[in-house]
Amino acid sequence: MIEVKHVKKVFGRLEVLKDVSVEVKDGEVVVILGPSGSGKTTLLRCINFLENADSGELTVGDIQVDFKKASKKDILAIRRKTSFVFQNYNLFANKTAIGNVMEGLVTARRVPKEIAEKRAKEALNWVGLSDKYDYYPSQLSGGQQQRVGIARAFVLDPEVILFDEPTSALDPELVGETLDIIKKVAERGITMIVVTHEMSFAQEVADRVIFMDGGVVVEEGSPEEIFTDPKEERTRQFLSRIISLEPTYTI
Amino acid sequence: MDFNINNFVESFIYGMKYFPNTLRLVFIPLGVGLVLGTAAALVRVYKVPVLCKILAFVITVYQGVPIIVALMIYNLIFMMKYNDFAAFLHLKGTIADVDQIWIGIFALSLTAICSISEAIRGALLSIDKGQDEAGYSVGLTKIQTIYRIILPQMIPVAIPMLTNHVVGLIKASSVVMAIGIIEIVAGATIPSSRTYSFFEGYVAAALIYWIFTVMIEYLAKILRKHTGRFRRNLYD
Numbered sequence: 001m002i003e004v005k006h007v008k009k010v011f012g013r014l015e016v017l018k019d020v021s022v023e024v025k026d027g028e029v030v031v032i033l034g035p036s037g038s039g040k041t042t043l044l045r046c047i048n049f050l051e052n053a054d055s056g057e058l059t060v061g062d063i064q065v066d067f068k069k070a071s072k073k074d075i076l077a078i079r080r081k082t083s084f085v086f087q088n089y090n091l092f093a094n095k096t097a098i099g100n101v102m103e104g105l106v107t108a109r110r111v112p113k114e115i116a117e118k119r120a121k122e123a124l125n126w127v128g129l130s131d132k133y134d135y136y137p138s139q140l141s142g143g144q145q146q147r148v149g150i151a152r153a154f155v156l157d158p159e160v161i162l163f164d165e166p167t168s169a170l171d172p173e174l175v176g177e178t179l180d181i182i183k184k185v186a187e188r189g190i191t192m193i194v195v196t197h198e199m200s201f202a203q204e205v206a207d208r209v210i211f212m213d214g215g216v217v218v219e220e221g222s223p224e225e226i227f228t229d230p231k232e233e234r235t236r237q238f239l240s241r242i243i244s245l246e247p248t249y250t251i
Numbered sequence: 252m253d254f255n256i257n258n259f260v261e262s263f264i265y266g267m268k269y270f271p272n273t274l275r276l277v278f279i280p281l282g283v284g285l286v287l288g289t290a291a292a293l294v295r296v297y298k299v300p301v302l303c304k305i306l307a308f309v310i311t312v313y314q315g316v317p318i319i320v321a322l323m324i325y326n327l328i329f330m331m332k333y334n335d336f337a338a339f340l341h342l343k344g345t346i347a348d349v350d351q352i353w354i355g356i357f358a359l360s361l362t363a364i365c366s367i368s369e370a371i372r373g374a375l376l377s378i379d380k381g382q383d384e385a386g387y388s389v390g391l392t393k394i395q396t397i398y399r400i401i402l403p404q405m406i407p408v409a410i411p412m413l414t415n416h417v418v419g420l421i422k423a424s425s426v427v428m429a430i431g432i433i434e435i436v437a438g439a440t441i442p443s444s445r446t447y448s449f450f451e452g453y454v455a456a457a458l459i460y461w462i463f464t465v466m467i468e469y470l471a472k473i474l475r476k477h478t479g480r481f482r483r484n485l486y487d
Binding site: 049082104 | 390
């Protein structure tokens with residue numbers, strides 16, 4: 001279970017997160033929606049301590065820490081229970097696809113090399129890259145890189161995988177193949193928090209949708225509730241703009 | 252002006268005789284500069300509190316002093332203070348027992364640390380912050396991330412600048428003859444004071460430096476290709 005309580009974060013004068021609390025049950029897929037600057041990415045980054053929140057509490061599995069008082073040891077422990085898929089992939093440029101997937105296993109978790117290699121190959125096969133083990137990221141397409149990124153996060157068998165706009169940097173053709181892989185991860189019953197702008201993906205995969213704006217959670221509920229019958233005016237406004245971008249047909 | 256081949260060859264041989272001194276004057280400072288310069292660059296890029304401010308100040312100030320001035324200052328301090336210093340530490344021997352080349356190596360090392368740390372800092376800054384974040388996200392510590400992810404990516408970026416500094420160091424090593432250390436230039440002109448063929452002596456020295464520099468640049472090119480093999484289309 002992942003629980004974030006009363007997290008606050010200020011960048012200079014800008015209050016990015018104003019007392020946000022989110023709870024995610026085991027195996028649940030939560031999609032966070034919201035306009036740019038609403039704090040959804042910052043929330044995700046705070047959970048992985050890529051950003052240091054100013055106050056609040058975080059629980060990941062059996063570890064509970066206060067954001068402000070977290071020691072280096074706590075941070076490392078949390079990071080070893082979570083993994084992150086980045087918007088711009090952030091594969092290790094100096095390592096091959098299999099090297100990228102093995103790194104966390106071998107260096108951080110001290111898994112013996114042969115076992116790590118076997119697991120890394122399984123993960124890469126699973127995302128459909130069985131012929132690309134020894135390719136460097138510079139030799140892979142964006143979609144392939146993001147699939148390596150997902151394999152790298154998945155192979156660590158974390159409590160939760162955090163996806164930060166995993167398809168935003170991809171062209172429309174590659175979005176589909178990447179979303180398919182993320183769906184496969186969801187089907188495995190892994191807890192996921194996904195920040196995305198892909199509405200149809202959210203509708204299809206999410207167990208729960210959280211809508212954020214201006215650093216607060218405006219509304220949360222099942223995809224049906226949020227998409228067909230939003231309670232808040234702001235949510236309705238946001239969704240109507242997005243959905244009007246998608247083609248509509250009238251007879 | 253006649254060019255006396257025999258005198259030239261003699262000067263060349265004398266210059267080569269002192270080539271090991273130049274090697275020491277280049278490679279010891281290079282080694283020291285790589286280790287401490289990388290450390291200083293990491294301290295500054297990862298903003299270690301206090302230390303990074305101090306280093307930024309010291310490096311900027313030190314780079315404003317010409318190497319020959321620094322060398323003269325160290326030499327004078329050494330000559331005036333070494334005997335007291337040795338007595339204080341109960342070392343045997345006096346100033347006469349110490350090879351002066353160490354003063355040259357010391358002065359060149361400090362210069363090398365400063366210039367190499369700036370080159371490496373530039374290379375480190377060129378690496379996307381996302382690489383660090385990716386390292387942390389799979390559970391690596393800061394040290395593991397630097398050692399396994401950042402440094403291997405920094406090296407091919409830094410090599411062209413470092414080569415430049417090594418070549419600069421090779422040429423700068425000739426200033427130590429100002430405090431009486433015999434290296435290539437001083438060595439190559441030893442026969443000249445007997446034969447008056449200074450022109451041949453200096454040309455011989457120039458030739459040795461040129462061959463040395465070409466070899467270094469060739470080695471750097473191989474190294475750059477080898478360490479940068481993960482990068483696409485960057486080096487031919």
